[in-house]
Amino acid sequence: MSHNSRRHFIKNLAAGTLAGAFASAAQAQTMLTPREMEGPYYPITPQKDQDADLTRVAGKSGVAQGTHIEIAGQVFDHEGNTVEGVTLDLWQANAFGKYHHPHDTCEAPIDEHFQAWAIIQSGEQGRFRFKTVFPGAYPLNANSQRTPHIHLKVSKLGYDTLLTQLYFPDHPLNHKDGLFKRKSAQEQALMTVKRTKRENHYLFNLVIQKIPL
Numbered sequence: 001m002s003h004n005s006r007r008h009f010i011k012n013l014a015a016g017t018l019a020g021a022f023a024s025a026a027q028a029q030t031m032l033t034p035r036e037m038e039g040p041y042y043p044i045t046p047q048k049d050q051d052a053d054l055t056r057v058a059g060k061s062g063v064a065q066g067t068h069i070e071i072a073g074q075v076f077d078h079e080g081n082t083v084e085g086v087t088l089d090l091w092q093a094n095a096f097g098k099y100h101h102p103h104d105t106c107e108a109p110i111d112e113h114f115q116a117w118a119i120i121q122s123g124e125q126g127r128f129r130f131k132t133v134f135p136g137a138y139p140l141n142a143n144s145q146r147t148p149h150i151h152l153k154v155s156k157l158g159y160d161t162l163l164t165q166l167y168f169p170d171h172p173l174n175h176k177d178g179l180f181k182r183k184s185a186q187e188q189a190l191m192t193v194k195r196t197k198r199e200n201h202y203l204f205n206l207v208i209q210k211i212p213l
Ligand SMILES: [Fe+2]
Pocket: 039, 041, 093, 146, 149, 151
């Protein structure tokens, strides 16, 4: 990383959050965001409303059930440069732990006011934000549950497409979750959103790999 881009990168981190941990945060954030499997519920039912507010569905007057949260962040490449025009394709279970997907047969209810799927773009300085509900945990079988998480597919021409999942800090199910617990502590930290001073507001930065020309 050049001196200028590193300085710019650290400045961006400082502007975001993480007071008192600049050096370690900058070092950690130059690591690529760890990958995770896509899972079985990538949306397959077309929907018109794919905007950054998943708590409302266009044409309906109600709002999604559950705790409304906002997640904001920036996309960087592995050298610390911000990346604009990145597509973030994200999907998750609703507040009851139900995917709006025909193959999700669990008994939890569909929430007709929850958008469930969004496709958004990073803007200036790689910034993005979206509003959603805190995802419910959902059962895998009689003995295990997936801890709350959000699936992300991050893509841009000239960069390796990243499939990952983001997690929430200190959730009691995290360390019982088969996918989360097989990651190293460092990987877990890179995949976990950070709380801010605002209630129900989180930060999550992504680092993707530029394909060398
Ligand atoms: Fe999932």
